[in-house]
Amino acid sequence: MDLQDEITFENIDYSDKKIPRTEFINCEFKKCNFSKADLTSSDLIDCTFTDCNFSLAILANTGIKTVHFINCKLIGIDFNACNNFLFTASFKNCQLDFASFYQKKMKKTSFIDCSMKKVDFTEADLSSSILQNCDLLDATFMHAILEKTDFSTAFNYSFDPELNKIKRAKFSTSGIAGLLHKYNIDIR
DSSP: OEEEESOEEESOBOTTOBOOSEEEESOEEESOBOTTOBOTTOEEESOEEESOBOTTOBOTTOEEEEEEEESOBOTTOBGGGSEEEEEEEEEESOBOTTOBOTTOBOTTOEEESOBOTTOBOTTOBOTTOEEETOBOTTOBOSSOBOTTOBOTTOBSOOOOGGGSBOTTOBOOTGGGGGGSGGGOOOOO
C-alpha cells in the first residue's frame, strides 16, 4: 500500500480513474474531482476535502477515519460499502443527495447545511448526531437509531417514529408534522 502523509492536493482530476490502494494521512484535498473514481481499499485518515466532487465514486472497503468534507458534492455515494472500522466523517455545506448510509454506524456525526435528498439511513446508527439546517426531502429512515439526534433545524423530513428509535431526539415544532405524516392529518 502506498503512503501519502501531510500532502496538499489541489485541482487534480481523478475522475473515472482507479486510484491505487493508498493510505492518505493528514492530507488536504482542494478542488479535486473524484467523480466515478475508484478508491477501493484505500484509507483516508485525518483528511480534509474542500470543494471536491465525489459524485458516484466507488468507496468499496475504503477507510474513512476522521474525514471532513466541506463544500463537496457526494451525490449517489454508497457509504455503506466503506470499511466500518473507525468510520468517522463530518459534512459541512455538502450535497449528499441519493447517498446511502445503510446500516452505517455513525454516532455523533455532524451534518451542517447539507442537501440530503433521498438519502438512505435504513438501519443506520445516527445516535447523538446533528443535522443542522439540512434538507432531508424523501430521505429514508427505517429501523434507524436516532436517539439524541438533533433534527431541530433540519427540514423536509418525514418518517415513522414507531419504526425508528428516537428517544431524546430533538425536533422543532414545525418539524413535528414530518413525524405524523403517516396519519394523513392536517396540521396548521
